[in-house]
Amino acid sequence: MTKINAAIKGIHAWAPEYILNNKELESMVETSDEWILTRTGISERHILKGEGKGTSDIGTEAVKGLLEKTNTSPEEVDLLICATVTPDMQFPATANIISDKVGIKNAWSFDLNAACSGFIYALDTARRFVESGQYKKVVVVGADKMSSIVDYTDRATCVIFGDAGGAVLLEPTEEDLGIMDSIMRSDGVGRVHLHQKAGGSVKPASHETVDAREHYIYQEGQAVFKFAVTNMADVSAEIMEKNNLQPEDISYLVPHQANLRIIEATARRMQLDKDKVMINIQKYGNTTNGTIPMCLHEWQDKLKKGDNIILAAFGGGFTWGSIYIKWAI
Numbered sequence: 001m002t003k004i005n006a007a008i009k010g011i012h013a014w015a016p017e018y019i020l021n022n023k024e025l026e027s028m029v030e031t032s033d034e035w036i037l038t039r040t041g042i043s044e045r046h047i048l049k050g051e052g053k054g055t056s057d058i059g060t061e062a063v064k065g066l067l068e069k070t071n072t073s074p075e076e077v078d079l080l081i082c083a084t085v086t087p088d089m090q091f092p093a094t095a096n097i098i099s100d101k102v103g104i105k106n107a108w109s110f111d112l113n114a115a116c117s118g119f120i121y122a123l124d125t126a127r128r129f130v131e132s133g134q135y136k137k138v139v140v141v142g143a144d145k146m147s148s149i150v151d152y153t154d155r156a157t158c159v160i161f162g163d164a165g166g167a168v169l170l171e172p173t174e175e176d177l178g179i180m181d182s183i184m185r186s187d188g189v190g191r192v193h194l195h196q197k198a199g200g201s202v203k204p205a206s207h208e209t210v211d212a213r214e215h216y217i218y219q220e221g222q223a224v225f226k227f228a229v230t231n232m233a234d235v236s237a238e239i240m241e242k243n244n245l246q247p248e249d250i251s252y253l254v255p256h257q258a259n260l261r262i263i264e265a266t267a268r269r270m271q272l273d274k275d276k277v278m279i280n281i282q283k284y285g286n287t288t289n290g291t292i293p294m295c296l297h298e299w300q301d302k303l304k305k306g307d308n309i310i311l312a313a314f315g316g317g318f319t320w321g322s323i324y325i326k327w328a329i
């Protein structure tokens with residue numbers, strides 16, 4: 001029997017209009033454009049404004065554009081997975097809400113939470129459904145309205161995050177293309193360094209938790225940085241070795257955009273020149289599940305059929321991983 005591969009057949013992404021630049025942040029907390037740029041590489045980030053707007057609105061824009069671009073009618077979609085840490089609400093799943101908003105009716109849908117590695121976790125999950133032969137059109141969404149959990153009085157985190165999202169369409173192919181391999185990891189020991197303290201079952205929302213500002217991102221930046229820089233580089237080098245890929249065989253590294261210094265360290269470890277690394281952190285900051293599809297969307301015109309691409313991410317949990325793709329469009 002011929003092996004069925006899962007191939008990305010379309011990509012679309014969306015970021016809200018409002019731009020929060022470093023200058024504006026200087027007026028909100030004690031920081032400077034220079035500090036933010038040198039420590040993170042970020043100049044500006046997009047913020048979703050408007051009453052009643054949530055992550056599903058970002059995801060809906062991305063999926064609508066994706067279906068249009070790929071000439072796919074919503075009824076044809078078999079499954080939609082949404083990776084997010086900022087769901088519209090605790091339940092139902094944001095995937096259910098996006099599906100409803102775009103008119104996906106003959107499908108099931110669910111959310112997946114793996115913090116900043118969520119998009120690659122979701123992509124690797126989705127590909128198993130396609131490879132089974134049972135699923136013909138699977139949509140993977142990565143979207144976050146990070147501004148909903150950012151404390152804009154905490155200079156250590158508020159300069160980092162932004163809102164955005166993207167979506168890809170996975171379809172089966174019998175060609176030697178698509179998602180070729182993946183390495184996925186998690187280690188819950190890392191949970192102490194990056195989390196949201198309240199609002200879950202351990203510490204439900206109360207006046208006290210709100211007063212203590214516990215519904216926001218809590219991050220011990222330096223500790224996370226150390227793990228991120230080592231693990232993202234290791235897992236990217238490991239997938240190259242496992243698949244016998246030399247630096248010259250790789251067209252692009254698509255890294256999660258958490259910090260320019262982490263991205264550069266990963267590229268160095270893979271011995272890749274800067275022009276082979278997708279970097280747009282300066283414009284969007286860390287959009288959590290949005291970073292990788294946003295990059296793929298912005299670079300899609302440069303990608304050619306057969307190009308070898310490595311996706312890599314690291315996030316809260318800790319979670320991390322890499323995916324090797326032979327581009328199929």
Ligand code: UT7
Nearest residue numbers: 031032035039116155156159221222224225228258259315
């Ligand atoms: O995507 C999910 C995974 N997350 C990550 O991968 C993030 C990993 N961590 C990082 O990217 C970096 O640790 C940060 C960008 C968060 C912070 O950079 P850093 O170089 O590790 O800075 P730091 O936390 O060690 O802080 C250095 C100094 C401190 O001052 P003192 O104690 O040396 O006087 C901070 O208080 O910088 C201060 N600081 C700031 N100063 C100006 C922290 N935030 C700011 C700020 N503006 N926004």
